[in-house]
Amino acid sequence: MSLATADIAPDTKIIRGSLPLWVGVVTYAVLIISGDRLLLDPDTQWQITVGQWILDHHAVPHTDIYSFTMRGAPWISTQWLAQVLYAEVYAWFGWTGLVVLAATASAATFALLARYLVRSLNESAALIFVAVALALTAPHLLARPHVLALPIMVAWIGELIAAADRRTAPSFGLLPLMALWANLHGGFVFGVMMVAPIALDAVINAQAGDRMKLAARWALFAGLALGAGCCTPYGWESLLASRKILALGSALPLITEWRAADFTTVRPFEICLLGAIGLALYRGIVLPPIRIVILLGLVHMALSQGRAAEILALLSPLVLAAPLAPQIGGPETSLPSLRPVRGVIVACFAVVLAAGTLIFAEMHRFAPNTSxxxxxxxxxxxxxxxxxxxxxxxxxxxxxxxxxxxxxxxxxxxxxxxxxxxxxxxxxxxxxxxxxxxxxxxxxxxxxxxxxxxxxxxxxxxxxxxxxxxxxxxxxxxxxxxxxxxxxxxxx
Structure with missing residues (x-):
C-alpha cells in the first residue's frame, strides 16, 4: 500500500462504510419534510385517545367504551404501548411530536436494514435493496403503531437470519425484543411464526452431527419466544387476537390496506416484482430450497394483502443477502475501524437533524388531513x-x-x-x-x-x-x- 493510499483510506472508509447512517439520515429528512403525509390515516386520532385513556386509568381496555353500537363488547388493544407513546408525545409536542416519532422509527428501520445487508453484500447492492424497500413501504409509513414496530421486526428477523447463516441458534438475549414487539403491535405473531422456517433452514444446512443439538436449541428458543409474546397485560389473548382480523372474511377486501395487489395499472410493486424476476432469470440466481420457500411465502402475502408488501420489502433482502453475496458481490474489503470518528459524525448528524426539525416545525404546522x-x-x-x-x-x-x-x-x-x-x-x-x-x-x-x-x-x-x-x-x-x-x- 502506498503512502497516498494509506492517507485517503480512512476518509474513504468514513464515507463508504457509513451507508446505514446515511440511509437513516436521508430517510428521516425526507419524512420530516413530507411530514403531513404521516398523518393521513384517520385511525391515528383514536389511537392517541386510547393511549391517553390508558395513561389516565393506569389500565388497558378489555371492552369497547367508545362506540354506541358495540359499547361493552369485548375488545383489547394489542398495540397499547405504541398508543401510550403516541399519546404521551402528542401531549407534550402535538402533531409535530407524532411526526418526529414516526419518522425516527422509520429511519431506524431502514438504517437497520442497511446495516444487516452490508454484512453480506457490497454497498451498491445493499443500497438498491434499501431503495426498493423504501419505495414499497412508503405508502404505509404512517403515524400508527405498526411503524414503531418496524425496526423491531427488522432486528428480530435480521438476527434470526444471521444465526441461520452461521448455522447456530439465536441468542436468548433477543427474547426481550419479542416482548417489546408484542406490546407495540399485534404483528409480533408473524415474528413468532417465522422462527420455524428459519430454524429449518439452519438445521438442514448444518453439519449432520450437529443437527439434533441445533434443532433442540431452536425449539427451546421458539418456545421461549412464544412465551415472550405473552408478556403483555393481556397474556395469551394477545396471541389469539389476530384470529379476529383473519375472521373478517369479505370485509378485508373493502379495507384499502388489506386488498389484494392490483395490477390493472402499473405500480411500484409490479415494477419491483418484474424487475426481480428479470434479474433472477438474467443472472441465473440460485437460492437454497428453504430460502426459496420463505421468499415465496412473503411474495404470496404481499400479493394477497397490500399491507404485506412492506413485509416483503423489508424482510426478503435479509433472507436473500447471504445466498446472493457469492453471485452478485460480497461486502467491500474491510478497512481499519474508525468507530470513534463515526461516533462524532453520528453526534453531529443528530444535532443537525434536531436543529433542522425545530426550524422546519416553526415554519410548517403539522396537522392531520382535513378530508x-x-x-x-x-x-x-x-x-x-x-x-x-x-x-x-x-x-x-x-x-x-x-x-x-x-x-x-x-x-x-x-x-x-x-x-x-x-x-x-x-x-x-x-x-x-x-x-x-x-x-x-x-x-x-x-x-x-x-x-x-x-x-x-x-x-x-x-x-x-x-x-x-x-x-x-x-x-x-x-x-x-x-x-x-x-x-x-x-x-x-
Whole structure:
C-alpha cells in the first residue's frame, strides 16, 4: 500500500462504510419534510385517545367504551404501548411530536436494514435493496403503531437470519425484543411464526452431527419466544387476537390496506416484482430450497394483502443477502475501524437533524388531513347533544377523539364482518335497503357522511331528513319529522 493510499483510506472508509447512517439520515429528512403525509390515516386520532385513556386509568381496555353500537363488547388493544407513546408525545409536542416519532422509527428501520445487508453484500447492492424497500413501504409509513414496530421486526428477523447463516441458534438475549414487539403491535405473531422456517433452514444446512443439538436449541428458543409474546397485560389473548382480523372474511377486501395487489395499472410493486424476476432469470440466481420457500411465502402475502408488501420489502433482502453475496458481490474489503470518528459524525448528524426539525416545525404546522377530520361539522353536531349518529367509516377516529360516540370506526375487528359489510354497502348504496334498515334499527338521530357520498346525495331527497350543515368534507342530516326534501324529486 502506498503512502497516498494509506492517507485517503480512512476518509474513504468514513464515507463508504457509513451507508446505514446515511440511509437513516436521508430517510428521516425526507419524512420530516413530507411530514403531513404521516398523518393521513384517520385511525391515528383514536389511537392517541386510547393511549391517553390508558395513561389516565393506569389500565388497558378489555371492552369497547367508545362506540354506541358495540359499547361493552369485548375488545383489547394489542398495540397499547405504541398508543401510550403516541399519546404521551402528542401531549407534550402535538402533531409535530407524532411526526418526529414516526419518522425516527422509520429511519431506524431502514438504517437497520442497511446495516444487516452490508454484512453480506457490497454497498451498491445493499443500497438498491434499501431503495426498493423504501419505495414499497412508503405508502404505509404512517403515524400508527405498526411503524414503531418496524425496526423491531427488522432486528428480530435480521438476527434470526444471521444465526441461520452461521448455522447456530439465536441468542436468548433477543427474547426481550419479542416482548417489546408484542406490546407495540399485534404483528409480533408473524415474528413468532417465522422462527420455524428459519430454524429449518439452519438445521438442514448444518453439519449432520450437529443437527439434533441445533434443532433442540431452536425449539427451546421458539418456545421461549412464544412465551415472550405473552408478556403483555393481556397474556395469551394477545396471541389469539389476530384470529379476529383473519375472521373478517369479505370485509378485508373493502379495507384499502388489506386488498389484494392490483395490477390493472402499473405500480411500484409490479415494477419491483418484474424487475426481480428479470434479474433472477438474467443472472441465473440460485437460492437454497428453504430460502426459496420463505421468499415465496412473503411474495404470496404481499400479493394477497397490500399491507404485506412492506413485509416483503423489508424482510426478503435479509433472507436473500447471504445466498446472493457469492453471485452478485460480497461486502467491500474491510478497512481499519474508525468507530470513534463515526461516533462524532453520528453526534453531529443528530444535532443537525434536531436543529433542522425545530426550524422546519416553526415554519410548517403539522396537522392531520382535513378530508378525514370534519372539524366544523363535528362542532355543529356536538351542539345538538345527540347520542346516535350514523357516520362515515373514515370519520370514526375523529369522532372518538372529539368525544362523540361513533357508529363505526377503524377498529374493524370489534365490529365484525357482517356489521362492517352492511355499513359499507349502506353508505355506498350498493344495497340501499341496508341504509334505511340501519337508520331504523339503531334509531339514528343524525348522519355525518362525506358530502360526495352516495348516501348523502340520497338523503338530500328523502322527506323526514333535514340537511343542517354541509361543507366540502362532511354533511349533517338530522332526522326531523315533517322535514321536506331539499331537491326534486321526492323519494319516500
Amino acid at each position: 378525514n377530520s370534519p372539524v366544523v361539522a363535528v362542532a355543529e353536531l356536538k351542539k345538538l347533544n345527540l347520542e346516535r349518529v350514523f357516520n362515515d367509516y373514515d370519520f370514526g377516529g375523529y369522532l372518538i377523539a372529539s368525544g362523540v360516540a361513533p357508529f363505526i370506526d377503524g377498529r374493524t375487528e370489534l365490529y365484525g364482518e357482517k356489521f362492517f359489510v352492511d355499513h359499507n354497502n349502506a353508505s355506498g348504496l350498493m344495497e340501499p335497503e341496508n341504509l334505511f334498515r340501519l337508520l331504523g334499527e339503531y334509531q339514528i338521530q343524525a348522519t355525518l357522511m362525506r358530502t360526495q357520498s352516495a348516501a348523502t346525495k340520497l338523503l338530500d331527497h328523502i322527506d323526514g331528513w333535514q340537511k343542517i350543515y354541509s361543507d366540502d368534507v362532511a354533511t349533517i342530516h338530522l332526522r326531523k319529522a315533517g322535514a321536506l326534501h331539499t331537491a326534486e324529486p321526492a323519494v319516500k
